[in-house]
Amino acid sequence: MGEELTADYAMTDDEPYEMTCRCGRSSCRGTITGFDWRKPEIQAKYAGYFSWFIQRRIDQLSKPALPRNGRRADR
Numbered sequence: 001m002g003e004e005l006t007a008d009y010a011m012t013d014d015e016p017y018e019m020t021c022r023c024g025r026s027s028c029r030g031t032i033t034g035f036d037w038r039k040p041e042i043q044a045k046y047a048g049y050f051s052w053f054i055q056r057r058i059d060q061l062s063k064p065a066l067p068r069n070g071r072r073a074d075r
């Protein structure tokens with residue numbers, strides 16, 4: 001019965017959802033939203049690991065010349 005919930009997470013890639021993450025990592029943002037992929041620091045952090053449909057939207061938002069100067073937003 002819980003399988004549909006997992007599938008639902010996978011599909012809510014660009015929806016205004018919000019959930020609390022409890023992975024416990026120091027780098028964790030704590031709150032995960034459906035629009036996290038829009039944040040530049042998230043894009044830099046997970047570059048190459050986005051789902052293809054997310055990556056395509058990032059490409060559409062990005063300028064043709066991608067910033068490759070290694071800027072990071074680590075805290």
Ligand SMILES: [Zn+2]
Pocket residue numbers: 021022023024025028029030
């Ligand atoms: Zn987390």
